[in-house]
Amino acid sequence: MSAHASAPTIVARAPAADPERRHRLRLRIGWILLGSLVLLLAAYGFDYYSLNAQHRPLSAKHQTLRPSGTVGVRLGMLGFLCFMGLYLYPLRKRWAWLGKKGSSKHWLDFHVLLGLAAPLVITFHSSFKFHGLAGMAYWIMVAVSMSGLVGKYLFAQIPRSLSAAELSLKELKDEEAKLTQQLAAQKLLSAATLAPLFEFPSAQRVESMSLLLALGSIIAVDLRRPFRVAGLRRRALGLGGKLATLGGFLPTRKQELEQAVHAARKHSSLSQNILFLSRSQQVFRLWHVIHRPFSYSFSLLASAHVIVVLLFGYM
Secondary structure, three states, rough: OOOOOOOOOOOOOOOOOOOOOOOOHHHHHHHHHHHHHHHHHHHHHHHOOOOOOOOOOOOOOOOHHHOOOOOOOHHHHHHHHHHOOOHHHHHHHHHHHHOOOOOHHHHHHHHHHHHHHHHHHHHHOOHHHHOOHHHHHHHHHHHHHHHHHHHHHHHHHOOOOOOOOEEEHHHHHHHHHHHHHHHHHHHHHHHHHHHHHHHHHHHHHHHHHHHHHHHHHHHHHHHHHHHHHHHHHHHHHOHHHHHHOOOOOOOOOOOHHHHHHHHHHHHHHHHHHHHHHHHHHHHHHHHHHHHHHHHHHHHHHHHHHHHHHHOOOOO
């Protein structure tokens, strides 16, 4: 009997999908769906929504787009579900099984998406008429949504790891030292050129600021940074490059320059975060105290509105 040696079969495995890439794709799809829904409703219902209350019943679209219409009531249900979905983010901190699903950063991204989707959808559900209990709930919801955007901004001011845990001051200092070395190694941007990016109040001044003034200073520095980053590019570009990048606001095709600019921007942002760290944490804690009552108030009013509609219908 002859033995036949068989070559081992090699099964090529596809590389594991990048979780961050999948998340960005899902998030992008969510934003596209929301934008498409808003544009579709605006285009289809513009002639109806622009009518006054007396003329709307005469419109052929009234039975469809009014709050109790075939589309209107479904928009109300969707908006209510979007807002209720917001509570999954804080609940995952309390429910261990939910906390194991995904990362906090990914949950926060969808939390923001739902926080903006809810008021937009409810606006079309209400057909741009805000009165009574539902109107009160609507404006509280808008306040919650705007407050959420402020919270997202404050959250970003406190550097975190990939797991969303706050980084220690030592970890921040170590990262800052690495960026300092990286900037020192590059030859395109001089220390004098970089100096405007690091013009901050002194540490003593920051500690003496009120929380409101500290928040205003953080916002002012963030607003100035894009202009100063653009200034870095302009100093390294000729006239043609300045025109092509709209005065330095768009990236160039020069990889070395963009790496230096990226490091400078990141270093500036990190230095600001370190300087204002304690103040940012204080403002963020205060924001939580203010944000939660609005959120719970809307939940109660929205639930009451839904119960009234289910029991008595639209009046």
